[in-house]
């Protein structure tokens with residue numbers, strides 16, 4: 001008999017008499033208990049003197065996932081009170097260093113490319129959705145040039161041509177999807193607002209930016225592919241790489257087909273006849289075709305296809321969330337909605353009671369509209385956490401946070417560095433009643449809002465060009481819903497246009513009512529912060545004479 005087989009006999013009597021079930025049970029309970037004990041005990045030992053404070057957590061690996069995942073803002077505010085602007089937490093096996101406030105944003109959004117990388121934080125999430133060779137699947141230098149190409153596609157001329165297309169699409173949506181045309185007998189309709197806005201946003205975006213071929217495809221069974229691809233853009237794919245989930249199988253299949261669909265459009269456009277009037281479509285495919293990197297290399301059809309998918313995703317979640325939150329806030333605040341309506345009457349109502357079309361220029365001279373969107377983005381920034389992978393150790397400036405006068409904290413390589421501009425956007429130390437949705441705070445020329453905007457858009461702060469035009473280094477402002485630094489959003493002007501056009505159509509034609517008893521809470525378990533079941537009723541306005 002082998003020694004192994006004799007082992008049971010060698011065990012002490014008290015073990016031999018225990019049942020197997022009992023042994024297994026005690027291992028199942030005992031080992032995790034031991035791991036928890038060791039994890040907790042380790043946190044009571046003195047930490048390395050350069051290590052930022054670590055948020056206390058019970059379960060190893062899982063860390064603060066439940067706290068952070070359920071309500072990141074509550075988590076961040078609570079720990080800022082405890083530890084200050086710099087601290088670390090464990091999130092499903094990752095070590096995340098949070099850096100808050102203007103100086104924290106500067107550390108992360110203004111970080112050097114030798115120290116922080118967005119692509120290393122995001123590529124496993126975005127590349128299967130967007131495709132290879134673009135955005136976070138290429139060196140940063142190339143992304144900077146791709147952003148320049150996109151910016152060139154968002155010229156004033158292009159934006160001007162988009163406004164009537166978006167209006168027409170919005171009108172069509174309310175008339176045909178919600179049966180609320182001026183002629184129909186339906187006088188009001190209740191919808192789940194994020195669901196409705198998701199549809200309207202993809203329709204307006206495809207009609208304008210994406211081009212007519214994409215818009216037409218949405219009327220066919222092809223639309224389902226867009227939603228399959230969209231469904232792969234989820235936080236679990238940010239937390240884990242390549243999980244064999246059914247959504248990911250559908251995502252990969254949808255990506256292949258959509259990529260091919262775009263490449264066909266591009267091919268046809270390259271070889272096809274020019275329009276009779278000699279004009280090209282103003283859409284983004286036109287803008288990207290023929291673009292060259294500094295090396296002289298041209299964007300390939302596959303690059304253009306993948307950039308178009310990235311642009312589609314970028315516009316989809318952010319705008320559908322922001323339009324939903326704005327509508328909910330307006331429905332919740334009839335007084336502000338009334339003001340917005342009066343602004344519209346003043347600017348757009350013709351003598352005969354009809355309305356003049358909104359133009360791109362108009363969207364820049366609607367103070368109340370602008371303030372409503374701006375205030376919504378302050379409280380409901382679509383992205384609550386901006387991540388970077390730390391490539392090489394980063395010494396933290398002592399002005400941000402330091403253990404002592406002579407020491408400074410160091411963020412080690414391989415950590416994640418996280419910025420959360422939404423924290424300073426709702427900081428009670430900066431804003432008067434930050435939890436109150438108050439568009440008027442942006443209209444006060446001497447207020448906190450005006451100063452924040454001057455810092456964000458103005459020339460008083462430090463400006464810098466990373467390859468796609470001047471942006472404010474931007475990190476002084478407590479308000480940064482479009483980020484800052486080299487990864488700053490290039491879609492802002494497009495977003496404001498789209499939101500303004502849609503909201504203009506709504507305010508002219510409908511009154512709003514929020515059906516929820518309480519203002520809907522944010523859902524933080526999605527990529528972008530969206531309202532949980534916001535029910536809004538649109539009621540046709542009575543024709544006024």
Ligand code: X2N
Nearest residue numbers: 065066069070135235238310311313314315318524525527
């Ligand atoms: C397991 C609760 O749920 O305990 F799209 F060309 C295209 C956005 C990146 C969001 C990351 C983590 C949530 C953990 C919950 C383009 C227009 C972009 C910009 C923990 C128990 C995409 C990561 C979401 C962490 C939330 C990346 C977008 N402009 N679009 N525990 O964006 O810009 C683009 C850019 C990101 C995130 C999270 C948990 C360029 C739980 C329970 C569970 N987040 N998330 N865009 N969590 N739990 C975009 C940047 C790029």
